[in-house]
Amino acid sequence: MTVRIPVPDRLRAAAENPPPAPAEPRDAATIVVVRDGDEGIEAYLMRRQSSMAFAAGMYVFPGGGLSRADVEREVPWVGPDATEWGRRFRCAPDLARGLVVAAVRETFEETGILLAGPDGDTIVSDTSSAEMQAARPALDAGEMAFADFLTDHGLVLRADLVGAWAHWITPAFEPRRYDTRFFVAALPDGQRVGTMSREADHADWVPLSRVLASVDAGEAAMMPPTIAACREVSAHSAATVVAAAADRTFPTILPQLVVVDDELFLETYLGES
Secondary structure: OEEEEEOOHHHHHHHHOOOOOOOOOEEEEEEEEEEEEOOEEEEEEEEEOOOOOOOOOOEEOOEEEOOHHHHHOOOOEEOOOHHHHHHHHOOOHHHHHHHHHHHHHHHHHHHOOOOEEOOOOOOOOOOOOHHHHHHHHHHHOOOOOHHHHHHHOOOEEEHHHEEEEEEEEOOOOOOOOEEEEEEEEEOOOOOOOOOOOOOEEEEEEEEHHHHHHHHHOOOOOOOHHHHHHHHHHOOOOOOOHHHHHHOOOOOEEOOEEEEEOOEEEEEEEOOOO
8 A cells, every 4th residue: 555644744854955865774674573462463562762863752673783793694593594585585695694683683682582492493482591681782782793692502593483574765865774674473482572672662562453543543653664564464363474474575665755735745655454
């Protein structure tokens, strides 16, 4: 469903005075982590601190930018290989591997949810130990590589537990831009969310039907990529969402700035209605 939405106030100055040359987007990855609840499928959403330079006050999924170590370090791994992920995201295998690593790493840093296990048949059932929780800020600060964290704990990244879902690029006029690939994953049995990320001032599991109603009512703020992902994922269950991703095709979406009757709009995609 392609729509035109008024340019938000926070972006109006940038939209009215775009830079002569667009900023280069930074590669990033995010995971829609879901579970089944009493009101249907739920996702873990975090509200970004109002002081954040990008998407302040917005509800987002766990995620962030790639680090050099995500691409350069050899990460213990089972599941679809880098070539397959490159095919899914239409990018080079090395970048694709880094995107998967960044998605899993950032999700662990920000939530304590870890999509890894001792081998390809098992998964960590509890990440609440003091040692594992202490690794989260160390990873976030770049003091530890995710490859070293996994090796030290005798774990392998479970690339078979995530699915490729969407690809969005920040509009050209924004000063901070990201080239973001969206993944989906189900909360592993036995795992619980740990302490809240320092980048967030609120976080919780929320039924997607309820959060979409809150967005429509103006009670919660989300960027178009998050809205689109919530709408599309809401058609599935936690048990089927990764399998649904395996058969999914999606375009690269770059919202466009348009002028209609002297008013600025973003022409963008908001998910299947």
